[in-house]
Amino acid sequence: MEIAVDxxxxxxxxxxxxxxxxxxxxxxxxxxxxxLGSVRSMAGAFRINPATVVKAYELLRSExxxxxxxxxxxxxxxxxxxxxxxxAFEGDWSQRLTTVLAEGRARGxxxxxxxxxCGEICNRLDSGRTTQxxxx
Amino acid sequence: MMWTIPMIVAVGAALVAVPRISRRTVPLGVSxxxxxxxxxxxxxxxxxxxxxxxxxxxxxxxxxxxxxxAEGSGGLWLLxxxxxxxxxxxxxxxxxxxAKRAGSWYEGVPVKIGAVLTEQRTARPVxxxxxxxxxxxxxxxxxxxxxxxxxxxxxxxERDSSGQVVRWGDKPWGVxxxxxxxxxxxxxxxxxxxxxxxxxxxxxxxDGDWAKARSLRDESSRVVQIALAYFSVIGTVxxxxxxxxxxxRESKTAVDIGLWAGSVALLVxxxxxxxxxxxxxxxxxxxxxxRADPDSPDDDAxxxxxxxxxxxxxxxxxxxxxxxxxxxxNAGHALGLLIYLIAPxxxxxxxxxxxxG
Numbered sequence: 001m002e003i004a005v006d007x008x009x010x011x012x013x014x015x016x017x018x019x020x021x022x023x024x025x026x027x028x029x030x031x032x033x034x035x036l037g038s039v040r041s042m043a044g045a046f047r048i049n050p051a052t053v054v055k056a057y058e059l060l061r062s063e064x065x066x067x068x069x070x071x072x073x074x075x076x077x078x079x080x081x082x083x084x085x086x087x088a089f090e091g092d093w094s095q096r097l098t099t100v101l102a103e104g105r106a107r108g109x110x111x112x113x114x115x116x117x118c119g120e121i122c123n124r125l126d127s128g129r130t131t132q133x134x135x136x
Numbered sequence: 137m138m139w140t141i142p143m144i145v146a147v148g149a150a151l152v153a154v155p156r157i158s159r160r161t162v163p164l165g166v167s168x169x170x171x172x173x174x175x176x177x178x179x180x181x182x183x184x185x186x187x188x189x190x191x192x193x194x195x196x197x198x199x200x201x202x203x204x205x206a207e208g209s210g211g212l213w214l215l216x217x218x219x220x221x222x223x224x225x226x227x228x229x230x231x232x233x234x235a236k237r238a239g240s241w242y243e244g245v246p247v248k249i250g251a252v253l254t255e256q257r258t259a260r261p262v263x264x265x266x267x268x269x270x271x272x273x274x275x276x277x278x279x280x281x282x283x284x285x286x287x288x289x290x291x292x293x294e295r296d297s298s299g300q301v302v303r304w305g306d307k308p309w310g311v312x313x314x315x316x317x318x319x320x321x322x323x324x325x326x327x328x329x330x331x332x333x334x335x336x337x338x339x340x341x342x343d344g345d346w347a348k349a350r351s352l353r354d355e356s357s358r359v360v361q362i363a364l365a366y367f368s369v370i371g372t373v374x375x376x377x378x379x380x381x382x383x384x385r386e387s388k389t390a391v392d393i394g395l396w397a398g399s400v401a402l403l404v405x406x407x408x409x410x411x412x413x414x415x416x417x418x419x420x421x422x423x424x425x426x427r428a429d430p431d432s433p434d435d436d437a438x439x440x441x442x443x444x445x446x447x448x449x450x451x452x453x454x455x456x457x458x459x460x461x462x463x464x465x466n467a468g469h470a471l472g473l474l475i476y477l478i479a480p481x482x483x484x485x486x487x488x489x490x491x492x493g
Contacts, residue, residue, distance in 0.1 A: 004430075006246070006249075045337040
């Protein structure tokens with residue numbers, strides 16, 4: 001499974017790595033127990049400081065999506081078939097979603113179009129086409 | 137003595153082939169967007185570089201032939217060709233650098249860099265070849281040890297560039313076993329490197345086509361493993377032969393034939409590597425018109441003079457070569473820097489000891 005980052009983006013690299021991994025878990029490309037590349041190997045592949053990868057993995061760990069042990073390294077701890085999130089997560093997620101949708105409305109995207117976007121994105125996640133889109 | 141001429145021709149051909157074995161978005165070691173890879177400035181710079189390299193190679197062959205009577209001159213000519221070739225490379229790329237800067241070629245161009253996140257599938261080492269190398273190296277230790285009594289005394293300690301013995305000494309165990317022991321370590325080293333490469337995660341540079349980038353990466357991985365196996369076998373066989381030649385009480389003709397055969401055997405993988413890489417890159421060029429994926433990032437800042445990788449952030453001691461296949465040291469890493477410092481010193485020592493005597 002591959003991920004790609006944009007080194008020129010205004011989004012920090014650690015955030016991009018975190019986002020790509022979340023997307024891969026969301027569309028089912030990554031399943032619970034899948035082992036992720038080591039910090040050094042991922043840093044070498046992206047030609048970046050290992051601290052950047054550590055930051056991405058730490059973020060995912062704090063969100064409960066990955067875990068680390070001494071034997072296997074970092075692995076996926078929660079996938080889309082896992083237990084339902086608690087109310088606190090849903091509240092926070094709903095708030096972030098509200099901001100993103102409000103941004104669309106503020107730019108003039110209508111209600112119907114927003115629903116279309118949401119449907120397309122959910123379909124892509126269900127069919128596992130989010131992370132591999134670039135590689136097809 | 138004239139075994140250096142095929143070596144000179146091979147090195148000259150490799151220099152001329154550099155643009156053909158490079159990714160098309162890195163002509164002469166300068167990152168350019170794929171849409172600019174056929175730009176007039178680029179093609180003109182490549183043509184100039186290639187013609188200068190052809191002229192330098194011809195000059196070196198003629199010079200080597202004219203001074204063939206002088207001991208060690210062939211090696212010096214070869215060294216001169218390599219240095220001049222690198223100089224030509226560094227100068228020929230400048231027009232592309234200037235045009236890229238003046239025209240802001242990367243402005244608005246989407247770029248990405250990819251990597252395998254989970255378990256990756258890479259070409260496996262050719263274990264049979266490495267086992268054969270280790271067996272030959274072990275035989276190189278067992279044979280002199282078993283026949284130590286029959287070894288010549290005094291023992292040949294040093295040979296000139298034509299393989300003839302120039303210094304003799306006492307026949308202690310250590311002397312007789314040094315070359316076979318080093319050979320065994322080198323054979324084991326090749327096997328370890330082949331295994332270590334399978335554990336690496338290399339960048340996937342899309343160059344406008346992810347699928348093609350993946351295909352090139354897989355092909356490069358296979359080529360590297362085959363080349364490692366070949367170099368291991370040839371190197372072990374040659375070094376072991378050198379270790380057991382005192383037992384054979386060889387003639388000058390036999391040594392000459394051995395050196396020629398060894399040189400040709402070492403040239404084969406060089407030519408093969410160039411041919412395979414050029415063919416793979418040519419396929420990428422042929423499909424250029426259908427590309428629509430992101431470009432690779434402009435990483436010129438990480439490549440000093442276009443071919444020396446320097447990145448203190450990157451934890452890798454070795455990185456994939458920018459031109460051709462294989463790996464090269466990262467000068468921003470302590471181990472890589474050590475190699476960059478030792479390599480010229482080793483070459484100078486080799487020239488002084490083996491060529492200038």
